[in-house]
Amino acid sequence: MSGDALHDRVFLTRVLEPGDETGGRWVRELGVGEVARRLRGGGAVLPGVSGKRWAGLRARAGNAEPGRDLAAARAAGVRFVAPGDGEWPRQLEDLGDARPLGLWVRGRSSLRIWALKSVAVVGARACTEYGAQVAVGLAAGLAERGWVVVSGGAYGVDGAAHRGALSAGGATVAVLACGVDRPYPRGHTELISRIAEQGLVVGELPPGDHPTPSRFVLRNRVIAALTRGTVVVEAAYRSGSLVTARAARRLGRPTMGVPGPVTSALSAGVHELLREDAVVVTDAAEVVELVGAMGELAPERRGPVLPRDLLAPGARRILAALPAREATAVAEIARGAQTTPDDTVARLYELRALGYVERHGDGWKLTRQAMVSVGRGPGDR
Template sequence: MSGAFPGPGDDPFPGTGAKRVASWRIRANSADPVRDLDAVHRLGGRFVVPGDIEWPRQLDDLGDTRPLGLWVRGPADLRTWALRSVALVGARACTPYGAHTATDLATGLARQGWVVVSGAAYGIDGAAHRGALAAGGATVAVLACGVDTAYPRGHQQLIDRIAEQGLVVGELPPGSHPTPSRFILRNRLIAALTRGTVVIEARHRSGSLVTARVAARLGRHTMGVPGPVTSGLSAGVHELLRGEATLVSDADEVVELVGAMGQLAPTRRGPVLPRDLLAPAARQVLEAVPAGGPTPATVIARRAGTAPDDTLARLYELHSLGFVQRHGEGWRLTNTATLTSNARRGGT
């Protein structure tokens, strides 16, 4: 790798400056592949390259930015797991709401047989990994350092447990330490490995937004969990939701997007109230009964737009069901009917 730099016509690193290429040469001269392979083998790991059976082919979508290979620790097959995986990412300094949501999403996905992928950082990442592990599910930690280096150090036990029960993956050789730029590079791997990326709490200019936008460029599903509009930790997510991302609130909604055709989330609806079970004609008369004092049946019929005889028949039907009661010549709502009416209007 010594000698003069190639000319403009035969530049092997288009778009890269001379200083960057020079630094690569220095690092290449100090590289010791045999030492690195020995180090990962001592951990029970391996080095996976394009063409290997275990290589996740979706990483090829990265084109020129595809990694040369991946260092892997753990008993599972990376390619198989990546085929059915979802990334959960978000803020390190998350709120209790964010941590709870990440845990709940990861648990739900794991119970449905999906692999949860994240970056092993504090906050949302850690909550996602723990949620998957707690459900006895599968999880992959993609590191911005060597797979033999626990970062952050406070997650040493978590990363070791993931290596035993799941997979720990990294682009950098053993002994490498994280830098800010390496986190950004790591995020493209998370986006490319998975079927979709869910962002749970992220400020503007968050690295999690980088992951989501890479996912969108690669044609993956991009999702976001909304939060309070007053929270700066949800501002980045809301920005995504105004653009390319889809709003999700639970694992079923995530699977509806990333899963097979027909895996639809259950229909969301409020509770069924007793008055919802009434026939349309009876419900029309009930809605015409004023909330005040007793009202004559003729007035109720006029308000309902129905014949007096039909109205009276419906009133006796509603009386037997406990919705109205008779007072002299008038009719009034019971407490049950008043409460269900308020509940239907949202308590107003």
């Protein structure tokens, strides 16, 4: 990118808010240079903007100094990545006119390469111990499988996800709603610095810029677009993480949720997401099955194999037909199992050899060992 084009894009990141679709349309239709020229006062008012808003944009333009921003970025070890650059993640183009004008990146790795195999793990800031534990385990499992964990650097689930990935020696990306040279929240200064050392810290806003509620919401579309899918771990009905998940769904990315207690308000938003069309996931293997390559299937889930599971179907029917307390005649057992008396006798001797039944005169009953293994108690028939 030429020096003028770079300065114009950096200038626009200081003038236009993230996700400004009107501004994005100007850039698409007129080009970065022309939009910057007009905002600096070198031409007609840009289309589709009120006089009041135009005055506000012009005031911002008067204070923008792209050279200063680039110098501050270099001093903080931050680079500016723009559409068309080799490091630009092309999936961000899915945002259309709401795509970022560029991204400020802190860290040594390639954002484009990392984004190719990344998953967003997001959730409640005021998460429960359960939510934090799930986020750590999920992120660590993804990192161990070679996936990059992307989140927002916030308290709660976000921080737990970043820590889980780092603890597994994996890769993680924090997408901030402020300048990447000023960690936010302040309590995560050490964590975000560690992410910048081992991973990447990314944001749309120029150095020194501060977060606002609307910027947090708009930041979430970048997390959704950057990644192959989004997992929500705990979220109330009004949660920014649901904004991320729904943005991912609109972009055609898999949307996943980890269920929690139905009595918890912090799981209510996730459960609503699951009622819509998100997929239930409980661990990293299930996430990878949805976002990974064909054939990366999660293991089949089964309960423990019990000794009776190894019996032939006919023997299991005889076992089920035997009462727990009293010896029963062969004819009655055969009726209960819907088979012949001869078949019943053969199966009973087979079961006796395995320790499941014992003979009492002309009748048969379960052994004490069998009652434990089949879940019967002395009060059962």
